[in-house]
Amino acid sequence: MTQQSSQRLGIVTDGSLTKGIEVRLDSSASVEDMAVGRYVTIEGEKRRFFGMITDISLGVIDPKLTLTPPDVTDPFTAEVLAGTSTYGTLHILPMLTIGGGATDTIEGPQPVKTVPGHFSAVNQASQQDVELVFGGEDARKFYIGTPLDMETRICLDLPELVKRSNGIFGKSGTGKTFLTRILLIGMLQKGAAANLIFDMHSEYGWSGTSEGGRTVKALKQLFPEQVAVFTLDEANAKRRRVSTDFVVRIGYDEIEPEDMTLLRQTLNLTEPAVEAIYQLSRKFGRNWLQSTLGLPESEETEEMLKGLSIHESTFQNLLRGLHTIERLPFLMPHSPDNTVKRILEYLDRGINVVLEFGRYTDITAYVLVANLLTRRIYAQYRERMEKAMAEDTAPPHPLVITIEEAHRFLNPGVSSQTIFGTIAREMRKYNVTLLVIDQRPSGIDDEVMSQLGTKITCLLDNERDIDSVLSGVPGKNELKSVLARLESRQQALIFGHAVPMPVVVRTREYGSPESYKDFLSPGQTDTKKQTQKDIEELWK
Amino acid sequence: MAELGRVGEVIEASTTEFVAQCYELYQSPPLGSLVKTILPLEEPLEMYGIVYNAVTSSLEPGRRPIARGKDETSEEEIYRSSPQLLKLLRTEFSALMVGHRQNGKLYRYLPPKPPRIHGFVYLCSDDEVVEFGQSFSFLNILLNAHLPVSAEELVAATLRQMSQVYDDRSRFMVTAGKELAILLGGELNRLKAILGRIKP
Structure with a gap:
């Protein structure tokens, strides 16, 4: 595990698998350099953990410090207190274990099932770590983008x-x-x-x-x-x-009653109107749409509708909807x-x-x-x-x-x-x-x-x-x-x-x-x- | 003539501190300086102390000095006209034990044995100060000692003394300050007092 000391961020102080891990920042790492969504690795005793920063907060060792703030215009005092009496904390969601266990070595990163021990060192994830997790481009993997502040390619x-x-x-x-x-x-x-x-x-x-x-x-x-x-x-x-x-x-004869069901909301059709479509299609077969549109306003039609027990207002509702469809220019009676x-x-x-x-x-x-x-x-x-x-x-x-x-x-x-x-x-x-x-x-x-x-x-x-x-x-x-x-x-x-x-x-x-x-x-x-x-x- | 850096002799010793008399009147090491005395065992035991107090008094406890300068023009004239004064007065300093070296290894905690009376006391060289200052764990002893001087004063004086041998004094002070901030986690006022005294 070759990690440069310059990448070290802090140590694990608290946490749980469900709620995430609390990390106390070292005095050398500034909270202002951190960013939510960035990756870190945690060097546990037996495994390495890979996680993401999900929250950043500030802490003080003594609540009195917040009540009587020290004179931070003095750079010396400010520098001494930073990271000791006042410190930053990171909230990290552990996601994977990389390396360490036998399965990790053979099958690559595994979902995390435990948390690192107290005071494990936390480092910023290196390019290699990210590559190990998201893999490089190959015959299956496609480069979709880069993580924040990194040049590594993330592949799907x-x-x-x-x-x-x-x-x-x-x-x-x-x-x-x-x-x-x-x-x-x-x-x-x-x-x-x-x-x-x-x-x-x-x-x-x-x-x-x-x-x-x-x-x-x-x-x-x-x-x-x-x-x-x-x-x-x-x-x-x-x-x-x-x-x-x-x-x-698209030909009218290609439209089936099932295709109309989905348009119920868009065309403002009532429930009985949709039911009527099925009945009409049973009666007219494939050409139901054209036949329905072509029905003359005559007593015979009324008789037929009555026979099918379709109410007049339902039929009018249906017709309005069908006319909307009829107006679509790519529809024609029969498609070539x-x-x-x-x-x-x-x-x-x-x-x-x-x-x-x-x-x-x-x-x-x-x-x-x-x-x-x-x-x-x-x-x-x-x-x-x-x-x-x-x-x-x-x-x-x-x-x-x-x-x-x-x-x-x-x-x-x-x-x-x-x-x-x-x-x-x-x-x-x-x-x-x-x-x-x-x-x-x-x-x-x-x-x-x-x-x-x-x-x-x-x-x-x-x-x-x-x-x-x-x-x-x-x-x-x-x-x-x-x-x-x-x-x-x-x-x-x-x-x-x-x-x-x-x-x-x-x-x-x-x-x-x-x-x-x-x-x-x-x-x-x-x-x-x-x-x-x-x-x-x-x-x- | 005493060898280089030798400043006095132990005249009182205990596990936690020792008192030494200076060879020359008024020539005590500055407050907060690192001094050492050596116990000549089979493996010599070097003991390190921090000077926390210095006293100049009459040789005989019952005999108090008297004012002599009424007719003299300057302070130096008094000593010149009464040369016996230099023999009748003495300067002593006390040092708090902060560490020891045995078998070549440096430990920043109390030595197993106290020094012997008449053990020679040396002012530590710059190299020794740098070596000792590599860790600040001895600060804990200073902070917790019950002494006539306040611990804050002593710690500040010690750090000021040590910092003189470093090229980057402010770096040294910041590192020491951070250590103090941890040691004095719940005692903000003490921390502020020390920081105020060691500001570069």
Whole structure:
């Protein structure tokens, strides 16, 4: 254990595993140099502990000192008292043990199960320590950012990450979109999963804008061979000079009653109106939507409605809702192509699909399309997975579905009915997981939140949002203070399945020419591999 | 002629302190200086003390000096006209035992035996002071001793004396001050009193 004495911070004086450890600062270490969220190592007798500073406070040895403060204008007195009669304390949350035990040496850092002894020395974590915990970049691990005040790279194990559903949270303008873009690039580079992105504001496909109004390249520009842009709004895409691979059209006959259930809130439908949809679909079959819209105002219709015991006002309510849908320009009586099939074709080739909504950013379109496509794609995956299990063949490539404004799909009212709720809960059984992006995590069903494997959260300041994100995490109160003190840009707290311990990162740069090069260079080999794969496919 | 640094002889000794008479009148080591005396055992036992008091008095306890300078012009004239004075008066100093050296190893606590009467007393060299000042554990003995001078005065004087041999005096004082702040954790006023007296 080679630790420089200059890094020494203090000694352990008190603490517990649940509440954290109290460390008294040495007189040589100033409280003002400390920062919440920074890493420390504690040299126990048998093990080394790795932890994070979660609070910093001041103490005096004698309460009289606070009543009659000494003359600190005299530098000598001030220097003598600092660290002896007056001192700083750190509150540290121990997270892992590194080195020491046999398991640690073989299997790497282990979750902490005890606390270091009294007066163990506490040091600032060195670059090597942090690397030992978060690992260097390799075939599985993707560099996402650096810890505060350090140059070490913090890496996420992406194949591990995509095994569960994940969440990215943060207030508006804190860098959720940038973070998502970085993460998507990571998955693409490492070939961890195929992505289907429901891109509400057209930020992931071709280009996006940064806070300062600067245009930044998005996935398709960086990885043209591995990304396909689908659009609902061809005109908008042309205006933005985005080359799209496919224009999505959805036929009325593709909309099933289940797709409408989710729109109940958005379209202001009543419960009987939703019930009526099922009845109408039973009567008219696949073409129920068009047939219903085409019903003439005649006595026959009234008779028929009566026969189905649908009340007149219910029917009017339903019609209003259906007209809203009918006005969506990408809907047509019958679609010339099968969108789901197309998307699956791309995904099967390992090509990521970004579905841009163009001008149709209203929530009705988003919820309808996302739900409709996901339900079918999920069903396909489920079928394939079951087949693969039955025939003992390779399971389908993992799929990650990215949704924005996730609380619209996953709020407690609808999460039990939507496909997204099912995916979030059933997790990885069928190799399909979610990447949930939201600014109001408190709006998402608790049950879904608890199933998210890794949560990446930028600054949140609403108490309920913070509580919801941190629910069930050990050391919740300590992390709360860390979360509330994140800077409003480029900083995020990552915790959960893919990282060995909660970590605050300054996310890596995105948007400068150098950063693009950085993203591209480790991906070069992947691109080659992809090309190779494409060639092989051609000859099949 | 006495050897270099030799200042007197032990005339009273106990486990915790010793009294020495100076060879020259008025030539006692300054308050707070580090002195030593040697017990010539098979392995010589060097004993260290801190000077805490000095007294000049008549040789005979019952005979008090009388004022003589009424017709003299200066103080020196008195001694010149009555040279016997130098033989009739004597200067003694007391030192508090703070450590010892045995088998070449320095210990900053009481020696196993007291010094002998007529043991020579030496003023410690700069090197010895530096060596002794490497640890401040002896300060505890000074703070807890019951002496005619206040412990605060003695500690401050000792530190001022020791600091003279260091190049970086203020560094030495800060380190000592920190040690005192720990020792006097609950006694803020005593700490303040000492700090006020050792401010560089």
